[in-house]
Amino acid sequence: MTKTIETNGTSQVDPALLQRPNLALWVNNEKQIYMKEEAFPTCPPDSCVVHVKATGICGSEIHFWKTGGIGDVRVTHPIILGHESAGQIIEVGANVTSFSVGDRVSIEPGVACWECGMCVRGRYNLCPDVKFSGTPPTDGTMRRFVAHPARFLHRLGDDVSYEVGALIEPLSVGYNAVRRAAPYLGQPVVVAGAGPIGLAVALSARAAGANPIVITDLEAHRLEQAKEMGFKNTVLIDMAWDRNEVATKLRAAAGCLPQIVFECTGSEASINAACYAVEDGGTLLQVGCGKPEISLPFMSLGFREVNVVTSFRYQQTWPVVLRLAQSGVFGDVTQLITHKLPLEKAVEALEISADRTSRSIKVQIVDE
Numbered sequence: 001m002t003k004t005i006e007t008n009g010t011s012q013v014d015p016a017l018l019q020r021p022n023l024a025l026w027v028n029n030e031k032q033i034y035m036k037e038e039a040f041p042t043c044p045p046d047s048c049v050v051h052v053k054a055t056g057i058c059g060s061e062i063h064f065w066k067t068g069g070i071g072d073v074r075v076t077h078p079i080i081l082g083h084e085s086a087g088q089i090i091e092v093g094a095n096v097t098s099f100s101v102g103d104r105v106s107i108e109p110g111v112a113c114w115e116c117g118m119c120v121r122g123r124y125n126l127c128p129d130v131k132f133s134g135t136p137p138t139d140g141t142m143r144r145f146v147a148h149p150a151r152f153l154h155r156l157g158d159d160v161s162y163e164v165g166a167l168i169e170p171l172s173v174g175y176n177a178v179r180r181a182a183p184y185l186g187q188p189v190v191v192a193g194a195g196p197i198g199l200a201v202a203l204s205a206r207a208a209g210a211n212p213i214v215i216t217d218l219e220a221h222r223l224e225q226a227k228e229m230g231f232k233n234t235v236l237i238d239m240a241w242d243r244n245e246v247a248t249k250l251r252a253a254a255g256c257l258p259q260i261v262f263e264c265t266g267s268e269a270s271i272n273a274a275c276y277a278v279e280d281g282g283t284l285l286q287v288g289c290g291k292p293e294i295s296l297p298f299m300s301l302g303f304r305e306v307n308v309v310t311s312f313r314y315q316q317t318w319p320v321v322l323r324l325a326q327s328g329v330f331g332d333v334t335q336l337i338t339h340k341l342p343l344e345k346a347v348e349a350l351e352i353s354a355d356r357t358s359r360s361i362k363v364q365i366v367d368e
């Protein structure tokens with residue numbers, strides 16, 4: 001396929017790039033993942049075509065593949081996975097004035113309708129008509145070329161790599177959760193779960209001034225990673241402990257009563273322990289996704305005026321999270337990336353991400 005792109009009369013895209021196949025990673029409703037070539041995308045007037053240069057793999061992709069869905073969201077027909085991406089614009093839609101060919105961007109994957117009450121009130125992460133990349137029924141970004149609305153593209157600074165651009169999505173999940181709990185300088189917090197999301201929460205909580213920050217996990221290597229990133233106060237959870245024992249250990253590690261627990265595992269055991277660990281009048285901030293229905297010590301929460309707050313994806317996070325990542329406030333966020341594989345090896349990348357023994361944190365798929 002040969003395609004020439006003219007912008008202001010100047011062709012800026014290497015024609016050899018456009019001859020490369022638009023390889024994509026698909027999942028079907030038979031729990032199979034596979035590579036299949038897509039047509040080059042047409043560019044709607046309000047969109048840009050992006051050459052996707054880096055895409056992170058999220059746990060949700062593993063769920064879509066291994067279990068056929070998350071909660072009510074089921075894979076009923078083949079879709080292209082992926083929602084943590086950054087790349088370079090290679091075509092600009094007729095109505096787009098804010099971007100040019102060659103611009104480097106991070107992709108915000110939740111395309112909200114911009115018309116409903118939630119969108120008008122700014123809570124566009126709750127838009128009932130949101131089209132979220134790589135979540136059924138919407139195709140995602142794990143492909144070489146993708147068209148995406150310009151409103152949901154965010155320019156990368158010259159010194160921000162595509163890999164960091166692709167981390168803005170999970171970092172946004174962390175930022176949104178921390179913004180909803182609003183810890184203050186010196187407020188003691190616990191982050192349960194040291195996966196990419198727990199670590200992203202911890203980075204934002206630290207930037208907000210929370211202290212101490214205690215991080216838990218079941219896996220020692222994840223806590224080692226947390227320590228590498230400067231979070232020295234960790235607790236390796238033993239599943240033989242009951243929820244009261246976990247709460248006691250967390251309180252002991254903090255050296256005081258945690259006033260916010262960011263729950264980033266979705267496990268019922270961890271959520272229950274969080275209910276008991278948090279100080280009276282404190283906040284349980286639920287980020288992790290688990291079973292649709294779980295059992296909670298609800299009256300204990302009630303009698304202790306514990307706020308139960310949830311956080312779902314993000315809204316209006318990209319500009320600020322990009323700024324924070326670029327300015328170094330989060331430290332070296334590339335420490336989250338443990339594996340990088342070329343697009344051609346996307347299936348292998350998912351296998352690594354799904355394999356607990358690989359000791360991966362964030363696996364990224366990259367394309368030159």
Ligand SMILES: NC(=O)c1ccc[n+]([C@@H]2O[C@H](COP(=O)([O-])OP(=O)(O)OC[C@H]3O[C@@H](n4cnc5c(N)ncnc54)[C@H](O)[C@@H]3O)[C@@H](O)[C@H]2O)c1
Pocket residue numbers: 058059060173192193194195196197198216217218219222237264265266267269270286287288289290311312313314
């Ligand atoms: N709310 C949102 O908008 C949002 C967005 C993205 C992801 N999520 C959810 O956040 C959670 C974390 O995502 P992730 O990508 O970091 O997942 P992950 O699976 O990589 O990490 C979860 C970590 O929790 C640990 N864990 C499990 N049970 C535990 C327990 N009882 N105590 C302590 N640690 C325990 C695991 O060992 C693992 O390291 C997932 O449930 C995911 O679905 C929510």
Ligand SMILES: OC[C@H](O)C(O)[C@@H](O)CO
Pocket residue numbers: 058060070132134135169170173313
């Ligand atoms: O960060 C966004 C999350 O991964 C998604 O909401 C996912 O869990 C479902 O599509």
